[in-house]
Amino acid sequence: MSEKVTEVIYTTAATAKGGRDGAVKSADGVVDLPLGKPGSAANPKANPETLFAAGYSACFGGALNAMAANDGLDTSESTVTADVTFGKTDTGFGIAVALTAKIPGVDAAKAQELADKAHDFCPYSKATRGNIEVTVKGEPA
Numbered sequence: 001m002s003e004k005v006t007e008v009i010y011t012t013a014a015t016a017k018g019g020r021d022g023a024v025k026s027a028d029g030v031v032d033l034p035l036g037k038p039g040s041a042a043n044p045k046a047n048p049e050t051l052f053a054a055g056y057s058a059c060f061g062g063a064l065n066a067m068a069a070n071d072g073l074d075t076s077e078s079t080v081t082a083d084v085t086f087g088k089t090d091t092g093f094g095i096a097v098a099l100t101a102k103i104p105g106v107d108a109a110k111a112q113e114l115a116d117k118a119h120d121f122c123p124y125s126k127a128t129r130g131n132i133e134v135t136v137k138g139e140p141a
Helices: 048-070 108-121 123-128
Strands: 014-017 023-026 032-034 079-089 092-103 134-140
Touching (some): 048 092, 048 108, 108 123
Antiparallel strands (some): 014 023, 023 032, 079 092
16 A cells, blocks of 8 residues: 655655766765665775665664654664665565664563554655565664
8 A cells, every 4th residue: 555645844856877886966965975886895885775774774763763752752862773685586686674673771572562663654664565575673772
């Protein structure tokens, strides 16, 4: 089930030139990076998977904070790691994501509950749901 944006809060854009060996720049100039192929230890550069991991972890963290606030909890010191895997699929290439939310001040059950609520609420999770494999783990920090 898709959701339609009914009220615009923010719009942005980024332009890439040259694919994985090119560069990407956001419309506001905040992001202006050379790109490289994933896994280059000799000359590491940002790549689409790195940028996706950064965006997803930040968005999920915001969703976690919102869901925790509904329960009267402050999770602003939590961390969210998005491990993005790039690989071959039956139809070409794809990605998978493993999200880990480390939440101080809660037990394991509450951490998982909050992570699951954040996964239901997060726009990135909504966008990927049913399209790629995403696992979610909440744990005490």
